[in-house]
Amino acid sequence: MLVALPAGRAAGCVAGANSAGSPPSPLATIGCLSVFAYSKKRDTKSQYTHGHHKLEMLWTAIPGALLLVITFTQMGTWAEIKFKGSFPQVEPIAEVWASQFDWRVRYPGPDGRVGTMDDIESPFEFVVPVGEPVRFQLRSRDVIHSFFVPYLRIKQDAMPGMSIPVWFQAEKEGSYDLVCAELCGWGHYKMAGRLKVLSRPAYDAWLKQARTEMLSNGSEDKS
Numbered sequence: 067m068l069v070a071l072p073a074g075r076a077a078g079c080v081a082g083a084n085s086a087g088s089p090p091s092p093l094a095t096i097g098c099l100s101v102f103a104y105s106k107k108r109d110t111k112s113q114y115t116h117g118h119h120k121l122e123m124l125w126t127a128i129p130g131a132l133l134l135v136i137t138f139t140q141m142g143t144w145a146e147i148k149f150k151g152s153f154p155q156v157e158p159i160a161e162v163w164a165s166q167f168d169w170r171v172r173y174p175g176p177d178g179r180v181g182t183m184d185d186i187e188s189p190f191e192f193v194v195p196v197g198e199p200v201r202f203q204l205r206s207r208d209v210i211h212s213f214f215v216p217y218l219r220i221k222q223d224a225m226p227g228m229s230i231p232v233w234f235q236a237e238k239e240g241s242y243d244l245v246c247a248e249l250c251g252w253g254h255y256k257m258a259g260r261l262k263v264l265s266r267p268a269y270d271a272w273l274k275q276a277r278t279e280m281l282s283n284g285s286e287d288k289s
């Protein structure tokens with residue numbers, strides 16, 4: 067039956083093999099391929115193609131030009147976000163440490179400085195005031211991580227040995243995803259933190275409460 071179908075060979079072969087509702091057997095498949103292989107004239111030359119230069123130049127030049135337009139039109143925005151000279155003149159609110167597989171936000175304690183004994187640590191939770199520019203230093207304890215808050219479209223790599231300044235301004239109160247956007251190891255998925263945006267009074271109250279708890283060293287739980 068296989069060789070009796072010179073026209074529409076493949077369809078005929080498969081249809082014939084499937085007539086009983088079962089998948090084509092290996093023998094039927096080999097038979098179909100053989101029909102194709104041996105039906106070609108042996109003396110024909112292979113066809114070579116060199117593409118279409120004009121078309122290739124066109125579909126290279128158009129995306130290239132578009133990328134250049136995008137690059138130059140957004141340079142101001144990029145500079146505003148990333149260049150240190152255009153950062154808002156505010157004190158860093160905290161240090162954000164990334165590590166396998168953890169976010170630690172260190173706020174200054176009563177001495178107003180980060181990196182001292184009275185720092186407040188907030189694991190997996192970055193609390194900030196709404197409607198104000200927030201500046202922080204981003205650091206890594208081990209490998210490359212990436213601080214990513216999709217809601218704010220903010221992403222910055224955290225590099226070991228570097229303290230990288232970052233800033234943003236959240237305009238709406240709420241709780242947003244804070245994730246690591248760099249595949250940093252087997253527990254990468256665990257770096258699921260939160261960015262909590264509070265009103266200024268609520269933020270001050272949260273900070274005061276956190277400082278009180280830190281200074282009490284847990285003694286309030288014993289009462």
Ligand SMILES: [Cu+2]
Binds near residue numbers: 211246247254
């Ligand atoms: Cu990470």
